[in-house]
Amino acid sequence: MTPNIDAFPLIRREHLFGNPTRAAGQISPDGQWLSWLAPRDGVLNIWMAPSEDPEAAKPMSASTDRPIREYMWAPDSRSLLYIQDKGGDENFLLYGIDVEAGKETSLTPFDDTRVMLVGGSDTYKDRILIGLNNRDARFHDVHLLDLNTGELTLVLQNDAYAGFIADDDLHLRLAVLPNAEGGTDYFKVEDNVVADAPFKSTGIDDALTTSPGGFTRDGKTMYWLESEGRNTAALLAMDWVSGTTTLIAQDDRADIGGTLRHKDTGEVLAYSVNYLKREWTALDDDIAGAFEFLDSRLEGEYGINSRTDDDRKWIVGNDPLVKPAASYLYDRDAETLTKLYTTRPELEGAPLQPMHTLELTSRDGLTLPSYLTLPPGSDEDGDGVPDAPVPMVLFVHGGPWARDGYGFNGHHQWLANRGYAVLSVNFRGSTGFGKDFINAANLEWGRKMHDDLIDAVEWAVEAGIAPRDKIAIMGGSYGGYATLAGLTFTPEVFACGVDIVGPSNLETLLASIPPYWEPMVAQFHTRMGNPNTEQGLALIKERSPLYKAGEIVRPLLIAQGANDPRVKQPESDQIVDAMKDAGIPVTYLLYPDEGHGFAKPANNIAFSAVAENFLATYLGGRAEPIGDTLRSSTAEIPAGAEFVEGLAEALESA
Incomplete structure (x- = not known):
């Protein structure tokens, strides 16, 4: 425990993982309306207000189960558009809400279908191009959608391509096709006919x-x-x-x-x-002036979330990092910046901690851009090193072709508040740092990618960040895989692990990818291992934690969504079963109404309640009692309630 941690209040879980008060603010293209996401009867929905009177807001959507998380304005400002799936299955459909009438319509009323946006227009504002895979789950046919009548017109039947690019006239101009080498071929399209030969190609090195x-x-x-x-x-x-x-x-x-x-x-x-x-x-000089204006008035990071057609008004999101995020209306002509809302006002005055940027070095000389957050009261001089070593959570990002970044991070703030240093590392394979950094990870799942994480742990111990015996590993998706790899391939390094929707068997993971990912399978095989070759299959099995489950000696918490289309439930079931058969402690949370991660706030809060008590059991940090969070969620505990302090009692009262 950090010596001074008890002088700082616990930040309540619902303040970090519950519904925001408002989020995702936008302004309509014509500038007449403001919109945002906010709870309606406890579920995130779209709200709208006149831009001159933000207090006159009214709800525009009526989701009663899953929160709406992505929406946008139609280019003509006559409707609001959003996508929604069912139970986390990622079959996202498109819905429209008529602004004047308030009527909501399913614009893609199909089963087992995932919509993709192909193109929008500033000239033809009442229509967009979309892709639908309702004919063949592997490929998205391109349709022209009239946003105000709902009429769909087939533009191109697609039997091969992974995507298309259109121009402002909503004409298809480019088709994208992954090639056998794991790279990408680009074909010109004219009059909705794709050229026979690509005009541009990349190999695997440049694919990402x-x-x-x-x-x-x-x-x-x-x-x-x-x-x-x-x-x-x-x-x-x-x-x-x-x-x-x-x-x-x-x-x-x-x-x-x-x-x-x-x-x-x-x-x-x-x-x-x-x-x-x-x-x-x-x-551009005008944009440079706008940036200077925002720089002079906002603390921390900011981004431009929405702009009117005339570009005179912007919605700007501000992340001060150690204060809750806020959104502003920037009037470029009047040179005014008007605060619209604070996303989580309940975090005002909370002991939020700064994030430190780091450049760590791997054993073979790669620079690993990383981020560290320390517990409150642990670093009196603010130099990024605690006055005495504190327990640490290595929090690993998913993807793996993604990255960690600087800014407010709810998981960092939550864990730091509980008494842990939190370290996130952009290991090789992370995107954004050039192709050499990505390609250094090819065929290195569970090996050099994992070595980078172990090197970060060694740095943390040597730098006095954490004691060697008080370090946990935690993450979702690839981060979940990294957790399982950490507890199997390096079983003595971590005190415990938290795996969220992580694959345990790379062979079954590749065999069960969603059909619309099929065009990209060559890249997966090149970067992970090809199960269709003897050598590739042997490599994949060697790097699969499932086959080394018997070597786990540290406690493990696993959380899984039953409807996950990417990392399916058997990925968690099979390693839980293997650990139970070997008599190794494992705690398993299963959500029947979630997919690849947990969208519903009650489920997220229940997970964080169990996870922080799991970490407190084995690392010694602070935790709020689990309380009635399980009763409020859909969480099931198929195994291991007895291995988390307070979990068995919470189950009995649920």
Whole structure:
């Protein structure tokens, strides 16, 4: 325990993982309306208010079960659009809400279907292009959707391609097809006919660092994020007819990330690079002035979440890191910044902790951008090292082709508040740091990718962050796999582990991928191992924690959604069964109405209640009692309630 931790109040779980008061603020393209997500009868729904009177808000959607988490305005401002699945199955359908009438309509009323957005337009604002895989689950046929009548018109039947790019006239211009080498082929499309041969191809090395970035309004220029001939992805402009490319921006530290485009021309006005922190560079004097204005008035990080068609009003999200996030209306003409809401006002005054940026070094010399949060009261001089070592949780991101970043992190704040240092490491394979960093992870699941995490643990011990015998590993998806790998391949390193929807058997994981991922299977085989070859199958089995479950000697908590389409329930069932057969302590939480992660706040709160009491049992940190969180959730405990302090008693009262 941190010596001074008890002087700081426990942050209640629901304040971090319950519903936000408001979130995801947007302004309609015509500037007439503000919108956001907020609870309605305890479930996140879309709310709307006149932009001149934010207090006159009314709910526009009526979800009673799963929270709405993604929505957007139709380009013509006449409707709000959102996607929703059932029970976490990730078969997302598209719904529309007529702003004037308040009527809600299912725009894709199909079973076992996942919608994808292909293109929108600033010219034809009442329609969009969408992809639907209702004919063949593997491929998305392209349809034109009239947003106001709901009429669907087939544009192109797709029997091969992973995706398409359209221009502002809603004409398909580019088809994307993964190739046998694990890279990507790009084909021109004319009059909805795909060319026979690709005009551009990448190999596996550039597959995750090269992608099309869309057209300018006139359709003459296409932007690319491209790493061919370089390490990090640069921003290029390609003349569509001649193929000539012009370099706009590059950064040797990290890939070019987001861009800000001109609302009329579609030309790039600014770009971002996210190495340890996100940095924006303006290419336009007016945008540079807007950034200077925001920099002078906002503390910490900020992002532009929404813009009107005339680009005179923005919704800006601000993350001060040690205060709750807030959203503002920025009027560029009046030069005013008006606060709209604080996302979690209950966190005002809470002992939120700063996040420290780190550059760790792997045993073979790679730089690992990382983030550390320390418990309150543990670091009096603020140098990023506690005054005395504290228990630590190594929190591993999913993907693995994703990354950790700087900013408010609910899991970091929660665990730090409970008395733990929290370390997140961008291990090799993480995206955003160039293709060499990604490709260093090929065929290294459970080996060099795991070595990077162990090297971070060694750094933490040697730097005085944590005692060697008080370190846990925790994460979701690939982070769950890393947890299982940590407890099987290096069984003595961690005091305990928390696996959230992590695969235990890479062979069964690859055999059960969703059908719409099938075009990308060659890349999975190249990066993980090909189960269709003798050598590849042997590699995959060697790197699967299931086959070494008998070597686990530390307590393990596993949480799984029964409807997960990516990491299916048997991935957790089989390692739980193996551990039970071997007499090894394992606690298993199963959610019958969740998928790849837990969307419902009550389920998230119940998980965090069990997890923090599990960690307190084996690391000695603080925890709120589990209380009635299980009763409020759908959580089932098929195994191991006796291994978490207070869990058996909570089950009896549930």
